[in-house]
Amino acid sequence: MVERAQAAFAGRLDVLLGLESDFMPGLEPWLERLHRRAPLHHVLGSVHYQMAFYRERYFTGDVFLYQKTYYEHLALAAESGLFDTLSHPDLVKNERPAEWHFPRIRDVVERALDRIAVTGVAMELNTSGLLKAIPEMNPNAEQLRLMRERGIPVVLGADAHRPDRVADGYGAALRLLIEAGYEEVNIIVNRRRQAIPLQLALQSLR
Numbered sequence: 001m002v003e004r005a006q007a008a009f010a011g012r013l014d015v016l017l018g019l020e021s022d023f024m025p026g027l028e029p030w031l032e033r034l035h036r037r038a039p040l041h042h043v044l045g046s047v048h049y050q051m052a053f054y055r056e057r058y059f060t061g062d063v064f065l066y067q068k069t070y071y072e073h074l075a076l077a078a079e080s081g082l083f084d085t086l087s088h089p090d091l092v093k094n095e096r097p098a099e100w101h102f103p104r105i106r107d108v109v110e111r112a113l114d115r116i117a118v119t120g121v122a123m124e125l126n127t128s129g130l131l132k133a134i135p136e137m138n139p140n141a142e143q144l145r146l147m148r149e150r151g152i153p154v155v156l157g158a159d160a161h162r163p164d165r166v167a168d169g170y171g172a173a174l175r176l177l178i179e180a181g182y183e184e185v186n187i188i189v190n191r192r193r194q195a196i197p198l199q200l201a202l203q204s205l206r
């Protein structure tokens with residue numbers, strides 16, 4: 001399908017093959033094999049707290065502990081070396097939104113970001129968060145500033161799922177990056193990160 005789309009849009013639009021890959025400790029050998037099965041341009045690593053297989057293993061009924069486990073697993077995903085980017089990296093806030101208090105989890109987030117920064121793995125700013133229980137992007141502006149302090153590169157994503165949501169909210173996302181102190185946004189091509197100045201990215205939006 002991707003090859004057909006590449007041929008159909010040649011010269012007008014670059015169509016690349018990527019994968020959003022589920023991370024959980026212990027899956028590494030399987031993920032290594034999976035990622036070798038196709039010539040992928042971009043591999044995103046995701047901790048999906050809402051998936052039954054993940055919840056069964058890690059949810060004890062203590063929501064704060066679940067939030068902490070999520071950030072531990074984000075750091076492990078970065079350290080695994082399997083991924084270019086960590087997807088929607090505060091998604092767990094939507095598990096019982098009333099129990100998400102950023103000041104309470106801030107230390108845990110900072111320690112995870114310290115570990116992620118060392119790996120050079122990028123983190124996504126995902127605009128689809130606006131459509132979820134806590135209507136803000138993933139991650140929120142506070143986490144984005146902590147990422148900026150540590151020089152963690154950011155990749156934009158809309159998690160479109162539908163053609164009409166492709167690049168949804170990118171203008172607002174780029175402005176959020178500027179407010180957080182970023183000067184560049186990144187794309188991943190052939191599993192390599194390429195930086196684009198934010199002003200140039202803003203001008204490219206139509």
Ligand SMILES: [Zn+2]
Nearest residue numbers: 020046087088
């Ligand atoms: Zn996801």
